[in-house]
Amino acid sequence: MDEARWRRMSWLSVVLPGAPQLLVGGRSAGAVAAAAWVGALALLIVRGERVLPIGHGPGEWVAIGVLGLCLIIPWWWSIRDARRGGGARNPARYGLVGALGSDRWAMTGFAAVTGAYVVVLLAPLLAPFDPLFQGDLVTQRLLAPSATHLLGTDQVGRDVLSRLLYGGRSSLFIASFAVAVSVTLGTVLGAVSGYLGKTADAVLMRFVDVVIAFPSLVLLITMVAFFERTWLLLVLVLGLTQWPPIARIVRAEVLSLKERDFVLASRGLGYSTPRIVLRHLLPHVVPSVIVAATLGVGNTIVLEAGLSFLGLGAGVTSWGAMIADGRSAFLGAWWLSVFPGLSIVLTVLAFNLVGDGLRNATDPRTTPFRSHG
Amino acid sequence: MIPMILGRVALMVPLTLGVATAVFAVLAAAPGDPATLLLRPGVSPEAAERIREVYCLGCPLAERYLRWLGALASGDLGWSFTHARPVADVLLSALPGTLLLAGSALVLAFTLGTAAGVVQAVRHRSLLDRGLGAASLVFYSVPSFWLAVMLVVVFSYGARNVWSWPVWFPASGSRGLDHELLGPWSALMDTAWHMVLPVAALTLVMGAGVARYVRTSMLEVLGQDYVRTARAKGLPERHVVLRHALRNGLVPVVTLLGLHLPLLLSGAVFVEVVFAWPGMGRTMVDAVLTRDYPVVMAASVLFAVVVLVGNLVADVLHAVVDPRVGDG
Numbered sequence: 001m002d003e004a005r006w007r008r009m010s011w012l013s014v015v016l017p018g019a020p021q022l023l024v025g026g027r028s029a030g031a032v033a034a035a036a037w038v039g040a041l042a043l044l045i046v047r048g049e050r051v052l053p054i055g056h057g058p059g060e061w062v063a064i065g066v067l068g069l070c071l072i073i074p075w076w077w078s079i080r081d082a083r084r085g086g087g088a089r090n091p092a093r094y095g096l097v098g099a100l101g102s103d104r105w106a107m108t109g110f111a112a113v114t115g116a117y118v119v120v121l122l123a124p125l126l127a128p129f130d131p132l133f134q135g136d137l138v139t140q141r142l143l144a145p146s147a148t149h150l151l152g153t154d155q156v157g158r159d160v161l162s163r164l165l166y167g168g169r170s171s172l173f174i175a176s177f178a179v180a181v182s183v184t185l186g187t188v189l190g191a192v193s194g195y196l197g198k199t200a201d202a203v204l205m206r207f208v209d210v211v212i213a214f215p216s217l218v219l220l221i222t223m224v225a226f227f228e229r230t231w232l233l234l235v236l237v238l239g240l241t242q243w244p245p246i247a248r249i250v251r252a253e254v255l256s257l258k259e260r261d262f263v264l265a266s267r268g269l270g271y272s273t274p275r276i277v278l279r280h281l282l283p284h285v286v287p288s289v290i291v292a293a294t295l296g297v298g299n300t301i302v303l304e305a306g307l308s309f310l311g312l313g314a315g316v317t318s319w320g321a322m323i324a325d326g327r328s329a330f331l332g333a334w335w336l337s338v339f340p341g342l343s344i345v346l347t348v349l350a351f352n353l354v355g356d357g358l359r360n361a362t363d364p365r366t367t368p369f370r371s372h373g
Numbered sequence: 374m375i376p377m378i379l380g381r382v383a384l385m386v387p388l389t390l391g392v393a394t395a396v397f398a399v400l401a402a403a404p405g406d407p408a409t410l411l412l413r414p415g416v417s418p419e420a421a422e423r424i425r426e427v428y429c430l431g432c433p434l435a436e437r438y439l440r441w442l443g444a445l446a447s448g449d450l451g452w453s454f455t456h457a458r459p460v461a462d463v464l465l466s467a468l469p470g471t472l473l474l475a476g477s478a479l480v481l482a483f484t485l486g487t488a489a490g491v492v493q494a495v496r497h498r499s500l501l502d503r504g505l506g507a508a509s510l511v512f513y514s515v516p517s518f519w520l521a522v523m524l525v526v527v528f529s530y531g532a533r534n535v536w537s538w539p540v541w542f543p544a545s546g547s548r549g550l551d552h553e554l555l556g557p558w559s560a561l562m563d564t565a566w567h568m569v570l571p572v573a574a575l576t577l578v579m580g581a582g583v584a585r586y587v588r589t590s591m592l593e594v595l596g597q598d599y600v601r602t603a604r605a606k607g608l609p610e611r612h613v614v615l616r617h618a619l620r621n622g623l624v625p626v627v628t629l630l631g632l633h634l635p636l637l638l639s640g641a642v643f644v645e646v647v648f649a650w651p652g653m654g655r656t657m658v659d660a661v662l663t664r665d666y667p668v669v670m671a672a673s674v675l676f677a678v679v680v681l682v683g684n685l686v687a688d689v690l691h692a693v694v695d696p697r698v699g700d701g
Contacts, residue, residue, distance in 0.1 A: 210391045212632070217639035218657060218676045222396065222669060225661040226403030302516045306643055309518050310658055323519055327647075334526060341519035348514040356510075 003085050010082035017078035026081075032111060033074035040070035047125045059169075063124040070118065099361030106357020112350035120168035127162035131317055134158055142333045152335040154325060164339055167317040172347070174234050174314065175300040181239025183293045186246025187285065191277050193247065194254030205251070208244040216241040220303070224312045231314040234307070238300055246292050253285045287362040294358055298351035305344050319344050374692050381688055385681050392677040393445060396670050397438055406430075407666045410454065445674065451667035455660070460671045463656060468675070470547060471652035475641045477568060478575035479633075486580035487626065490587025494595055494622075495614055505584065512581035518643035521574040525647065528570060542569045545649040571648045575640050579633060586629055591622040624695050631687030634680050653679075 009020035017037045021030025044051060044067060051064055100106050119126065128150070135141070135157030143153040151160040193204040223237045257263065258281065266276045307313050308320030319340040326336025408430045412421050424430070429437055444451065450460035489509065493502045512520075525544045532541035543549065549563050594600065595618050603613045642654030649655070653672060660668035 210388055212635075216635065217642055218673050219395065219399070221642075221658065221661050222673060223399050223403075225669075226400060226405065226664075228404065298514065302514075305516055306518055306639075309516075309643065310646065311662065320516075323522065327522055337519070337522055337526075341516070341523065344519065345511070345515050348516075349511060352510060352514050 006082055006085040010079070013075070013078035013082050017074035019078070020082040021078065028107075029081075030078070033078050036070050037074040040067055043067060043122070043125055044071070050125055060124045063122050066118060066121045067125060100354075100357050103357040103360065105353050106361075109350040109353025109357065112346070113354055116168065116347050116350065117172060120165060120172050123162075123165035123169055127159075127165045129159035129162045131158060131162040131166040142329065144333075145335055151339050152333065154322075154333075154336055155329055160322075160335060160339060163317050163322060164319070164343055167319050167322055167340065168343060168347075170231060170314060170316045170318040171301055171304060171320070171344070174231055174238070174304050174318075175297050177235040178238035178242065178300050178304070179293050179296045181235060182242035182296065183246055183289060185239065186243035186292075187250050187282065187289055189243070190247035190250025191254050191282060191285070194251035195258055195273070195277050195281065201251075204247070208247055211241070211244045212248075217303070217306070220307060221310065221312060224307055229312065229315050231316065234304065234314045238303060242296060242300065246289065246296070249288050249292055250285050253288060254281055257281050257284055287358070291355055291358045291362055294351055295355035298348040298355065301344060301348055301351070374689075377692060378685075378689055381685050385678075385685065388681055389674065389678060390442075393442060393674050394438075396673045397441060400666065400670065401434060401438075405664075407454075407664075410664055410666075441670070445671075450671040453660075453665055453668050455663045455665045456668070460667045463668060464653065464671060464675055467651060467653045467656040470650060471638075471641055471645070471654060472679075474568065474571055474575070474645070474650060474652060475637050477572045478579060478641075479630075479637055481572065481576040482580035482583055483626070483630065485576065486583025487587050487623070489580070489584040491591055491614065491619060491622070493584070493588040494591030497592060497595075502588075506588070509581040509584040512577045513585060515578060516643075517574055517578045517640040518647055520578060521571065521644050521647040524570045524574055543567050544570065547651055571644045571650055574644050574647075575637070578640060579637060582633070582636075583626070583629065587622065587626055590625050591618060594618045594622040597621075620694070624691070627687060627691045627694055630690065631684045634683040634687070638676060638680065 005024050006020065009024055012019040012023070016034055018030040018032070018034030021027070022034065050060070051067070056064075100110070128148075135153060137157060140153055140157030142155060143149050143157075145152045149159050149161070151164065153159055154163070189204055193201045220237055220241055224234065227233055254277075263276060263280060266280050271280075304313070305318065305320030305323070308318045309324045311321075311324060313321050322340035323337045326333070326338075326340070329336055407428060408425075411424050411428070416424070429440055432440075448461070450464070452458075453460050453463050456463045486509075489505050493505050496502050528542050529544035532538040543566060547564060547567050548560075549567070552560055552563055555563055595614075600613060600618050603617045604610075608617075638654070641652065642658060644650065645652045645654040646658055653676065656668065657672045657676070659665075660672060
């Protein structure tokens with residue numbers, strides 16, 4: 001019966017992606033698809049003049065690309081899902097994806113994280129004003145939130161919402177790239193340390209002890225303050241101070257994995273050490289690294305915001321810098337520091353929800369099967 | 374246990390040396406140096422010569438490094454460019470402020486965090502557990518500096534000027550203007566009053582992390598066989614939780630104490646900056662912003678030493694609560 005309904009409904013997804021799912025089954029996935037598609041279409045209509053590719057920079061091209069994906073993906077997914085009778089939506093019941101799919105909060109976090117990336121990438125299309133455009137200093141200064149300026153204006157008459165959107169780009173992407181650096185470094189060093197053992201292990205792990213014991217913020221402040229501040233420096237410095245915990249996790253896993261028979265077998269087959277580590281050991285470490293990376297992005301967003309707050313950011317609009325700017329005027333203009341702060345909290349919260357969900361899914365110890373009281 | 378402590382103390386020497394080297398390397402690699410700061414155009418040739426000699430500006434890197442280590446070892450931290458005082462003076466006058474702030478926050482965060490975590494574990498999946506869990510997740514995600522700013526807006530500015538609440542808290546500094554004129558008791562209360570908001574900001578952020586950790590740890594312990602045995606013996610639930618489970622549940626928390634110290638000091642840096650609290654963090658940030666090289670270098674090392682000492686204390690505590698550690 002369901003199959004017949006799916007077949008009858010499937011044409012609806014051509015008109016509105018997600019509609020069959022909304023009507024037949026899988027409300028939340030259908031709602032997300034429909035909302036993404038409608039939102040993207042509305043944006044395309046409202047901001048049509050900005051989409052015309054005349055004199056565009058890379059940021060604008062990325063935004064147009066993301067907008068295109070927001071239009072195509074829901075459509076493609078909805079049609080495929082309806083054709084298979086909801087088959088594309090049936091979650092995997094096993095493994096990491098399955099465990100995460102059944103965790104409502106983790107999925108909410110995942111949707112929020114994806115949404116945050118999409119929104120900041122769409123900033124050039126979404127932003128109602130140029131984030132750097134200073135309005136008239138007499139009439140446009142420190143305006144409270146209104147219909148024109150949804151989140152108000154700052155001390156020099158710049159639109160807070162537009163700055164929030166552009167600022168999110170630097171906050172999110174500096175943090176993501178920094179975590180990419182620290183994950184790469186931590187995984188490689190942790191795997192080498194764990195697999196080789198002996199002297200290499202001892203030296204690396206003592207080094208890790210030093211770095212973990214050291215308040216990294218002090219080192220960060222020093223490094224950032226005395227070099228020319230660019231976003232690349234921030235990525236490197238944040239990445240270079242955050243890898244030790246990941247190295248520890250990877251090392252611990254590799255230590256227990258390398259005693260297993262399949263490693264012995266690969267060694268017996270005469271595989272080279274790099275091949276064993278890369279092809280046979282590291283894939284098993286991926287889940288715990290993903291957990292550490294997800295929680296790490298949240299932490300790094302806070303750290304980067306903190307540096308910007310101290311005036312040691314990359315010199316571009318970012319949430320931390322906006323809070324710092326707003327501090328001098330917050331007594332009369334609360335919107336200046338409240339909105340960027342809320343953006344940080346919500347983004348980090350979303351990352352932590354996903355991270356918690358992933359950890360519960362990968363580490364059975366944190367989900368006790370018994371409850372009391 | 375004594376040999377373990379001695380071993381740990383001995384290990385602190387190379388660790389401090391490592392940190393000192395790292396700080397020196399970063400500053401040596403950074404563009405710009407004290408020479409450009411000190412040898413301004415107006416400086417007379419004799420003074421310039423003297424500055425070059427005192428700061429060893431023309432020396433090779435290795436010599437400067439060894440000189441710095443030598444001075445550090447003999448306790449000579451140099452002369453601050455901006456404070457016009459010996460660096461040791463500057464830092465020693467800032468250290469108590471940070472220790473007071475961070476120490477109070479540490480004690481409060483671990484007490485409240487542990488209490489919340491235990492309650493959550495005992496009432497697993499109840500409304501209380503969910504509520505506290507949500508609260509701790511939110512505060513775990515909040516940047517301490519933003520929370521500090523918000524506390525000032527609500528409990529200092531808003532409470533006084535907008536809503537006219539009967540109580541409001543001071544937003545900056547560690548003492549009131551009339552502090553010198555107060556008696557010993559009132560002076561103490563004055564400082565305590567100034568500590569409320571900064572300590573609250575630090576405690577909420579750190580306590581949330583502790584609560585999350587204690588909850589997990591306690592849930593694990595409560596599921597173990599010996600807890601069931603204790604229950605089966607007919608012991609009151611209070612006794613089972615507080616005497617039997619909590620002892621083991623707290624072992625990983627003591628490790629957490631050591632790991633949280635760098636975090637605590639980082640948090641203290643931001644909170645000190647927001648509340649204009651006279652402490653190490655603010656001194657450090659000011660020194661960095663004004664390029665006060667001697668203070669930056671000495672403060673970094675001092676920060677590391679504070680953390681290392683804290684870690685040592687945490688390790689000793691760990692050995693006390695978990696006898697297996699001390700023997701190994």
